[in-house]
Amino acid sequence: MVKVVRIGSRLDIAGAAVGLAAVAVSLTPSLLPRPAWGQGLVSGLAFGVGYGIGVLAWRGIARLSRGRLPQAAEARAWIVALIGVAGAAVIMPFAVDWQNSVREAVGMPATDGFDWLVAALAFAAGSWLAFAIGRGVAAGYRRLWALISPRMPGQETRPRLARAGSGAATVVAMLVVFSVGLSVLSWLLTLASEHANRQYDPEYVQPTSALRSGSPDSLVPWEQIGQAGVKIVAGGPTADEIELVTGVEAQEPIRVYVGVDVPGSFEEKAQLAVDELERTGAADRSILMIAGTTGSGWLDPAAIDGFEYLHAGDTAIVSLQYGATGSPVSALLTPELSQDGTTALVDAVTAWWNELPADDRPQLVVYGLSLGSFGIQSAYDDIDDLRASTQGAVLAGTPSFTPVWSAAQDARDAGSPYPLPVLDEGLEVRWSDAWGGLETLTGPWEPTRVAYLQHGNDPIVWIGPRVIWSKPEWLEDGQRSEQVSEDMVWIPVVTAFQGVIDLILSTAVPEDAGHKYGNLAVDGLHQVTGDAGLSDEAVERVRFVIEQYDTFSPVSN
Structure with a gap:
């Protein structure tokens, strides 16, 4: 012993x-x-x-x-x-x-x-x-x-067989006890996380703009937005701040967020998100992003703020919180929540978008970081389905257990390295680990683009x-x-x-290493979605602003 x-x-x-x-x-x-x-x-x-x-x-x-x-x-x-x-x-x-x-x-x-x-x-x-x-x-x-x-029967007649049977039964019993304990632990962690999810940071106050979920005009009550959600709907740059950085006329961005405390199934919550898009006038914006959240409902502010700067606020972002536990716990104990919740949102928003006039609707793109990337990719059968259903995707720090990502990695062109593959000479999908990395391939890149952002030393990926x-x-x-x-x-x-x-x-490293992708996501979003006609100098100013953001941790969120 x-x-x-x-x-x-x-x-x-x-x-x-x-x-x-x-x-x-x-x-x-x-x-x-x-x-x-x-x-x-x-x-x-x-x-x-x-x-x-x-x-x-x-x-x-x-x-x-x-x-x-x-x-x-x-x-x-x-x-x-x-x-x-x-x-x-x-x-x-x-x-x-x-x-x-x-x-x-x-x-x-x-x-x-x-x-x-x-x-x-x-x-x-x-x-x-x-x-x-x-x-x-x-x-x-x-x-x-x-x-x-x-x-155990056979103690006297067949003692060796009885001992073997006892050992096997004991191992099975231990596995059952472990499974039950894991279920209890998951339940307790979920309760604790849901309680924490209702404790709002006083720095973030209820938005007054009708363009935000949680506002007085919103279909989603402020009390049901959740701790992670309030930082999204009550944060981000204003139209004036966007104009100051970009030098072009800007609009107030639309942010739609449905918290985990909203009653109903994932499908019902996803339909509520669509209703919010209609209420806010998202169909009239130039670009619509479906953003997959991490386990707690978190989105990287550097990425979504940078997206709004690039497009001068002529944007709409929609997200659904499928759980309140941090990504490590969610990925280990309840990975199906990320799949089911994000897929319900993708399906509902895509169906609504397909009903809009093809010549007068926003560009539809998807974005996800870490478990958010896993959730987004779970909504599609493969890369072809992803490209056929959207007009661009930026996927950062994708976990190693993501099937769509794994298939794309394995299908890479002969001779290209596994950490930064080349697929079909970069015609549809490209990989990057540094600012400007998506432009290293000189061949054509189709208008509907998929960008994978992954550092060679990101343990979440490898x-x-x-x-x-x-x-x-x-x-x-x-x-x-x-x-x-x-x-x-x-x-x-x-x-x-x-x-x-x-x-x-994985986030206790410089901005261009490990599981930190906020700055790199801006480059990916720029290459995939373009911008609102910004000058090179304006894009550099956007990059500078985003680089000043505090370090955030997608691992604990």
Whole structure:
């Protein structure tokens, strides 16, 4: 049994050896640089997991030896700690160099070391957590075994078969308990998120313009807009601000938003969004954007504000909040909400748009970031369906589990790199990881354009379950992005393990790296949707304004 380590306790030698090896491996570079607490946490978790694996592996070997090897050999914890410190002294110079190679790849200055106290505390927390989870799983297994095994038939006549049956039944029971616990956790998180969704930031007040949902004229009450929604309908540039930046006459932008607290099915909420578009006169605008939200209902203000600047406010943006939990929780526990809610909105708005006169209706485009990109693409069968149903798409930081994106990646032209593919010489779909990247291909680009924005070091895009057991294509020779450290190598299980921490840190990087796409989205929207006849100088002023925005986190939203 794996026990929680206490001062003065003894440690299994096999477990400690594998644990220390896991710590050394955890120091190798990944997609994004890790601060001291992040590295400490990763190494602590690695030690705990490695320790458990080492103990189990040795006990299995000992059993196969039929008594020739002892079940366990132990040493005092302080001896293991001294060995670990000595090993750290040897490997840390390499670890610092590895981290600096990652920092250089994302455009961050080099560091000369770690905050050792913070790293040590995080290591202790990580290892304690791993040991506690291991101890809990072991205790749960023993209790279920004690409950099931006496009731298993064949104890006297076929004892081996009975033991095997008891073990299988115990594993099944643990999976059932885990599933029930996950469902309860999802329910509790949803309740907490819904409560938080009703706590509005006092900085954002109810809009008075009839062009905004939540206003006195709106079909969507202010009280049902939600925490994320109020920042959208009560934010954004005014017509005067747009004129000041662009130098052209501007209109007040239309923003339609239906919060999760609005009663009814997704289809009913989507129809309400269409009614809001009609009420606000969206059919008379030059361009209409269907924007897919993240898990909490959030939209990147840099992207949607930049869109309105580019088109001098002659715009309408429509969104539907399908949930209130952050994207990581939503993607893990309730991914169907993003699919169902966004698809209902896309279907309703597209059907309404198709009924408008073909020669007198707004340009229809779709936009999504992160889980919003996943939701938008879930509304279409493939790229051809997306292009046939819209007049442009900008999709940023698409999660690795998105089928339409995966199919487009795999269909790339021979010889083009996986991180930035080329499909049909860029005729319909293009990829970019930097401002101006969509223009690097010199061939024609059809008027109905799809732009994928993805940084080579964005873990949301590249880290998925397959990384656990299979070397990803984006780390193969000739496929590696320049935004990924040359020192990064694929290690089974470990790379995925590091990627989990990278997911947490995916916005703790400069604006042109990780999971941050606000500025780049403006370039994508400009290339896909054009502008209101702005001069090059005006476009640069728009870019400058958007670059001054505060850093926002699509990961936690």
